[in-house]
């Protein structure tokens with residue numbers, strides 16, 4: 413039983429790059445969002461991204477590469493992503509998190525960065541590395557950790573929804589459900605008091 417199963421991702425449509433090639437895990441659906449991670453240790457956080465993409469039925473892939481440990485693999489991925497049909501790249505990385513910026517520098521696709529809490533600095537290192545890009549190469553920096561991972565997926569879906577009415581409807585339903593949940597929680601608070 414691998415980490416994918418542990419995370420409840422075994423039914424995800426995941427294309428995982430291995431040795432530079434795509435390994436098709438389930439039925440072949442061309443991915444349009446790429447979820448990139450600097451290490452497999454980022455998966456418990458980036459699982460939040462993957463779960464949201466699954467919920468919205470957005471075809472996606474998961475790709476492991478490191479700006480520092482595998483710079484050529486990173487470069488090759490970034491340069492080929494657009495021609496493979498990827499529309500948005502989400503990047504989770506911790507520590508001196510250069511991965512999102514390096515990918516953004518070699519691709520014209522929108523890049524969303526998720527800072528991971530991976531060091532004694534609690535993710536502040538990754539947050540600043542992700543957010544403080546020099547002018548000219550944008551990375552959309554999310555908040556540190558699981559909330560950022562979730563929002564990265566939702567931001568990618570908002571981008572895709574600009575040209576996808578079905579995704580717009582799903583976003584609307586998702587947002588309405590959150591509002592209703594707050595009302596339900598209010599009701600249960602009121603019931604508990606009386």
Ligand code: RP5
Nearest residue numbers: 450451453505506507528530
């Ligand atoms: C970063 O270094 C990764 O994104 C990860 O968050 C962090 C630690 O990586 P491991 O040492 O756990 O592989 O590049």
